[in-house]
Amino acid sequence: MTAMTMVQAINSALDCTMARDPNVLVMGEDVGFFGGVFRCTEGLYEKYGAHRALDTPIAEGGIVGAAIGMGVNGLRPVVEMQFADYIYPAIDQIISELARLRHRSGGEFWAPVVVRAPCGGGIRGGQTHSQSPEGIFTHVCGLKTVMPSNPYDAKGLLISAIEDDDPVIFFEPKRIYNGPFYGHDSSTGAVGWSSHPAGEVPEEHYRIPLGKANVLRAGSAVTVLTYGTMVHVAQAAVEACGIDAELIDLRSLLPLDLDTVAASVSKTGRCVVIHEATRTSGYGAELIAEVQEECFWHLRAPIERVTGWDTPYPHAFEWEYFPSQRRIIEALERTLAFD
Amino acid sequence: MTGQQGPAGVIPPRRKSKLHVPAASSRPGQVPDFSQLHIPPAGDASKPGLDVAALDTAALAHGLIRVLDDDGAATGEWQPDLSPQQLRDGLRHMLHVRAYDDRMFRMQRQGKLSFYMKCSGEEAVAVAQAMALESGDMLFPTYRQQGLLFVRGRSVVDMMCHCISNAGDNLKGRQMPVFYSWKEGNFFSISGNLATQYSQAVGWAMASAYKGEDHIAAAWVGDGSTAEADVHNAMLFAATYKAPVILNVVNNQWAISTPQSFASTGTTFAARGLGFNLPSVRVDGNDFLAVYAVTRWAAERARQGFGPTFVEHLSYRAAGHSTSDNPDGYRASGEAEAWPLGDPVQRLKQHLLRLGEWSEQQHSELEQELAAAVARDWKEAITHGTLEEGPHWPVESMFEDVFKEMPEHLVRQRRKVGEQL
Numbered sequence: 001m002t003a004m005t006m007v008q009a010i011n012s013a014l015d016c017t018m019a020r021d022p023n024v025l026v027m028g029e030d031v032g033f034f035g036g037v038f039r040c041t042e043g044l045y046e047k048y049g050a051h052r053a054l055d056t057p058i059a060e061g062g063i064v065g066a067a068i069g070m071g072v073n074g075l076r077p078v079v080e081m082q083f084a085d086y087i088y089p090a091i092d093q094i095i096s097e098l099a100r101l102r103h104r105s106g107g108e109f110w111a112p113v114v115v116r117a118p119c120g121g122g123i124r125g126g127q128t129h130s131q132s133p134e135g136i137f138t139h140v141c142g143l144k145t146v147m148p149s150n151p152y153d154a155k156g157l158l159i160s161a162i163e164d165d166d167p168v169i170f171f172e173p174k175r176i177y178n179g180p181f182y183g184h185d186s187s188t189g190a191v192g193w194s195s196h197p198a199g200e201v202p203e204e205h206y207r208i209p210l211g212k213a214n215v216l217r218a219g220s221a222v223t224v225l226t227y228g229t230m231v232h233v234a235q236a237a238v239e240a241c242g243i244d245a246e247l248i249d250l251r252s253l254l255p256l257d258l259d260t261v262a263a264s265v266s267k268t269g270r271c272v273v274i275h276e277a278t279r280t281s282g283y284g285a286e287l288i289a290e291v292q293e294e295c296f297w298h299l300r301a302p303i304e305r306v307t308g309w310d311t312p313y314p315h316a317f318e319w320e321y322f323p324s325q326r327r328i329i330e331a332l333e334r335t336l337a338f339d
Numbered sequence: 340m341t342g343q344q345g346p347a348g349v350i351p352p353r354r355k356s357k358l359h360v361p362a363a364s365s366r367p368g369q370v371p372d373f374s375q376l377h378i379p380p381a382g383d384a385s386k387p388g389l390d391v392a393a394l395d396t397a398a399l400a401h402g403l404i405r406v407l408d409d410d411g412a413a414t415g416e417w418q419p420d421l422s423p424q425q426l427r428d429g430l431r432h433m434l435h436v437r438a439y440d441d442r443m444f445r446m447q448r449q450g451k452l453s454f455y456m457k458c459s460g461e462e463a464v465a466v467a468q469a470m471a472l473e474s475g476d477m478l479f480p481t482y483r484q485q486g487l488l489f490v491r492g493r494s495v496v497d498m499m500c501h502c503i504s505n506a507g508d509n510l511k512g513r514q515m516p517v518f519y520s521w522k523e524g525n526f527f528s529i530s531g532n533l534a535t536q537y538s539q540a541v542g543w544a545m546a547s548a549y550k551g552e553d554h555i556a557a558a559w560v561g562d563g564s565t566a567e568a569d570v571h572n573a574m575l576f577a578a579t580y581k582a583p584v585i586l587n588v589v590n591n592q593w594a595i596s597t598p599q600s601f602a603s604t605g606t607t608f609a610a611r612g613l614g615f616n617l618p619s620v621r622v623d624g625n626d627f628l629a630v631y632a633v634t635r636w637a638a639e640r641a642r643q644g645f646g647p648t649f650v651e652h653l654s655y656r657a658a659g660h661s662t663s664d665n666p667d668g669y670r671a672s673g674e675a676e677a678w679p680l681g682d683p684v685q686r687l688k689q690h691l692l693r694l695g696e697w698s699e700q701q702h703s704e705l706e707q708e709l710a711a712a713v714a715r716d717w718k719e720a721i722t723h724g725t726l727e728e729g730p731h732w733p734v735e736s737m738f739e740d741v742f743k744e745m746p747e748h749l750v751r752q753r754r755k756v757g758e759q760l
């Protein structure tokens with residue numbers, strides 16, 4: 001085991017898979033010589049060469065289109081979108097092509113492409129460096145959508161994603177690349193990954209299956225469903241208010257580990273769903289629908305949702321926008337107030 | 340059934356890759372080398388008539404329009420008709436931009452801004468172009484054309500207020516620094532998503548032609564951003580409808596760490612216009628006079644109904660991409676000094692000195708005057724609030740302008756935020 005940041009764990013996952021399989025390559029804007037604007041592909045150019053740590057033109061649609069062609073012709077491209085906010089020029093290739101190729105060709109063609117993208121706010125990035133568009137992709141049939149919350153999971157999940165024969169959209173919350181984050185108004189403060197248990201990462205190849213949630217904290221009073229940066233904010237909120245919550249890090253949004261979710265909510269009878277993304281038609285709405293379908297007779301309170309607001313991500317009002325510990329605690333208290 | 344690929348983990352034998360991956364002008368530790376870049380002498384390029392056909396611009400698209408020679412003399416058919424006062428104005432604007440950039444960069448380093456982007460080395464492009472256009476012409480810039488704002492007379496205090504998202508920010512704290520918008524100055528809202536403005540500029544120009552007006556549009560993209568589909572869309576629409584638009588590519592050699600060779604395909608950017616049947620020229624972007632002359636010519640073409648012009652400005656990004664970037668990680672230090680087209684400010688200064696219309700003393704006095712002006716403007720800007728301390732716009736204002744009229748769900752969300760405060 002080695003202490004790794006999330007960036008280093010992602011880098012290690014890429015390195016392990018590239019070492020094992022010469023068909024794996026990384027491609028994207030500034031990922032080659034420079035090693036990526038967030039350093040996730042650092043060293044791969046030196047180790048595997050310019051054609052396996054492939055710099056590309058700034059054309060996200062072209063990058064994904066080319067990756068699909070490469071995938072069809074036997075390669076396993078791991079695409080980096082510089083920011084999740086810049087996936088949109090590639091949306092037609094992702095939604096109309098990548099996601100549906102296997103189905104529309106009757107299983108003849110498929111492209112095992114992974115699209116990695118740093119997502120989320122908390123870095124004063126304004127509206128085009130802060131978005132959490134995961135709900136757009138979970139709405140598309142044929143895509144798997146993953147969002148890790150720590151270095152250990154990031155590596156294991158990314159290796160599974162790369163080795164998966166289906167396309168995977170792999171969101172990396174950039175706020176926690178270099179350390180967990182407990183929310184702006186947190187008294188816990190930010191510490192690095194080196195002092196966090198999930199910052200201990202094996203050097204070697206290992207997988208974490210897609211579709212398996214992680215119960216971070218067992219509890220009996222209420223189930224908290226979340227993923228990405230909000231896992232840490234939620235954890236700090238639960239500790240701060242002393243409510244005996246069961247905290248579940250979903251890790252994989254699609255496929256969703258509904259068994260783990262349903263078992264928990266059936267036990268606690270209460271549920272709070274938390275994400276950074278905007279509220280309306282967000283992934284939380286899907287979660288709430290699933291929970292009420294599976295657990296209706298066990299529910300003792302309306303399911304609460306804590307999310308970003310339905311506005312573009314504001315530069316000046318980051319901390320009024322970003323779901324805070326306080327908003328989470330209020331939601332927990334509201335659910336518990338029901339008898 | 341045959342699968343299309345072997346199972347992961349089975350390593351097939353592989354020959355050496357034949358995939359071509361373009362190279363950079365330099366990487367750290369190397370000696371910067373622009374010897375591949377052919378720089379024709381100033382005054383060589385011919386100036387065609389306004390009705391020139393795209394095919395007949397091929398030499399200009401592959402060549403380079405230059406007016407100022409190495410001694411600062413203006414020469415050739417492209418010499419613009421600029422008075423010494425206009426030249427001095429141009430120099431002042433470029434120095435003002437430079438003083439502003441320096442100040443804002445330092446303020447970012449002191450934590451007063453979240454982010455900043457300089458345009459060092461490419462000031463001539465935006466400044467000369469804005470001077471060559473009419474005030475009613477609509478500008479669709481990127482984040483590196485702040486010079487347009489200085490020429491059009493935007494208040495520097497207002498620009499600063501935007502950059503620190505304070506109560507005086509006309510964008511109400513919503514945008515990152517440098518993503519200006521200024522409707523009054525016909526300066527379009529800058530997008531964070533590269534190249535989207537290019538086809539929008541064409542549409543604006545189409546509307547101008549549709550309404551029978553004389554206003555034209557001008558748009559800019561960087562060398563790297565020419566790769567985006569929006570650029571190709573814009574070129575096709577501009578050519579199809581003969582839209583009155585100037586489509587500019589600022590080739591400053593770098594797109595963050597990626598050299599221009601990843602988008603230029605081994606030829607000039609201007610040459611791409613020829614394939615769309617667009618009259619296309621390549622100009623020395625560090626030559627204030629040449630940029631001005633080309634822009635006048637292209638604007639006149641557009642205004643007289645000859646349609647779009649595609650212009651590549653050959654320049655160099657002398658500073659880092661942004662405050663988040665350290666170029667020493669991907670290019671040789673000293674590359675800017677090796678850039679064969681020099682520095683736009685120095686070159687215009689040299690020209691004015693040669694004309695006897697400027698002196699070293701005037702130059703250093705002007706630099707001091709502008710540095711002092713920018714420092715004063717900063718002091719005034721922060722009286723309207725700072726990024727960290729405020730005052731900002733009211734927090735609830737973030738729910739405004741999502742729609743013209745606020746729908747119920749946003750009214751509810753706004754109320755919740757209000758209760759929290």
Ligand SMILES: Cc1ncc(C[n+]2csc(CCOP(=O)(O)OP(=O)(O)O)c2C)c(N)n1
Pocket residue numbers: 029058060082086089483531532533560561562563564565591593594595656660
């Ligand atoms: C659609 C999109 N993709 C990626 C980015 C990230 N990005 C911002 S600037 C930049 C480089 C642009 O280079 P260039 O077009 O040459 O302009 P320059 O910065 O040199 O002026 C990149 C990749 C973005 N803003 N938008």
Ligand SMILES: [Mg+2]
Pocket residue numbers: 561562563589590591592593594595656
């Ligand atoms: Mg560039």
